[in-house]
Amino acid sequence: MQSKPTTIKEIAKILNLSPSSVSRGLHDHPSIGAVTREKIKQLAKSLNYEPNNAAILFQKGKTYTLGVILPELSEHFFSTAISAIEDEALKKNYTVIFAQSHDSFDKEVQLVDKMKNQRVDGLLVSICKDTSNFDHFEKLKAFNIPVVFFDRIPPFKNAHYVACSLENATIKAVNFLLKKGHRTIGMINGPTTLFASGERKEGYMQAINFNRLKFDPSLVLNCDLTEEGTIEAAELLINHKRKPTAIVAFNDYVSLFLIKHLKKLKIAEEIDVVSYANLPMMKYLDYTPIASVEQYPYLQGQKATNILLDLINSQNTENQAFYNTLVESDLIINKKQNN
Template sequence: MQSKPTTIKEIARILNISPSSVSRGLHDHPSIGAVTREKIKQLAKSLNYEPNKAAILFQKGKTYTIGVILPELSEHFFSIAISAIEDEAMKKNYTVIFAQSHDRYELEVKLVEKMKNQRVDGLLVSISKHTCNFDHFEKVNSFNIPVVFFDRIPPLKNVHYVASGLESATVKAVNYLLKKGHRSIGMINGPGTLYASEERKDGYKQAITFNRLKFDPSLVINCDLTEQGTIDAAEKFLKHKRKPTAIVAFNDYVALFLIKHFKKMNVIDDFDIVSYANLPIISYLDHAPVASVEQYPYLQGQKAVNILLDLIHSPNTENQAYYNTIVDADLIVNETNY
């Protein structure tokens, strides 16, 4: 059996002609006679010759490949976004390379470098929770590789991004709890390095002050989004002088950690919990969040990849306006709680 793919040079050697003549013959160039063209094509077919697509694309200056770097591919939100990215990329004949940072800044930096070395045409990124330096993305831009951020976006002005309207969604969430009669509402927020944490806090503060209540910063606790970090935040609320009766959790995973701990402490019935992401599983829980913010990951992924493809095919990006797209989020009330 033939162990290596047939090359143009091999066809040229057998026919005793130049490799350039073989290439032109395979592409029906008029400079190659009809008889020679036919010999070239027949021999190529008999040897199972296939064009080296990588070399062809390299000559064109494009690889028709985009890179995607996410914190965790296993998270439901990102798995839905991945489906959208793949669907849209497939329509434009693009291949997608996925990588996960596992929420580690150092790994994210390495992955960006690897994507650059793979000569991807563009990058889609949801940053790690520890990322506060963005030099690695500036470096990629200097190689004319456009970057579009989505969901977790950096707190920078001159970037392309697609994100959920978290501030307005948080206003809806807190207003919902206030209408239920809660007057002491806590928030388990994410790390301060995440722009999304600031958006949640701003929405929380806006809803509290609009309803003529005093904003208490001690009721907003940042955590690292781990189970232990959530437990530590929960314990602070249980010991707080203004012990809250409702809690807004950073996402459904934090809410699940919170519910697990409160059940263990036998205080689960003392709290209403609102979260973000609207995972399908929450509707099956005995003590589910009373509501969750739907952030539409498929739509975010769809918009992000289409913006990236537009940037890749833009003839001149020097004066390109920055795409700043916000996807409206909705508060979904969990009817099983009533």
């Protein structure tokens, strides 16, 4: 059986020194002579001594751990953001704990509590689609655990967040369709609980009004981001008295559900689709959105992590201004142009 790890007290007893002297010797403190330091290190090495990092971190009041809660780790957007988070955390010797809410509010609340119990130094979060109550994040203030939201963010400014400028992105998307000659443009938006859904709708309205077209609210539908919800919204648009010739979809996953349904109805070539996220896999498909908004997940993850590390290392958190960072988007045109 494996023996117990060697402790500083055991080394001190063998060398007839105090534990504090051994500790200082291991850390090359000048108050310990060179000969004694060498004896301490040689004995520690022969006994396979390893420092108790948990105790050291406890003394520092930090765990050097970041918590991350995302809707789905399998989504390309979030897996790309994860790479950035890990890269930035590693630079500052932080470990990262990842968890996924699977878009469940109850699970999100549970995970926030577990992260608190793990004593993470800070938390990065992309909220689930049903989150409308943020009390579980407010409770972290009592434990001095800062939170930075990214991509899916709360609908208020008194929070630290990094997100893509989706209002501007939607204006670009709708203007692109209008320039292609479309005059009846539908939108399959996300849940009303998501702040990003409101941004998309606002951008859509601005583009329509700016081009002196009449805004028709019945052409903007919300869905729960599932395939069933997408099909339900698609059917309403297809059977609308003003059948759209183009549809703006909430993201690439919704657009794939939509295009699959349009193909089934044999009308995929009649309706242009524009989307968000710009998934790499899209270029390998026969039918894809004709354009997709690039939201730069790596940059979002990078900026959010650096903001969180700044908050963790900030000496004065009272009356601190909130970080509200927007990443500009780009509309990426699909070269295939399914026309």
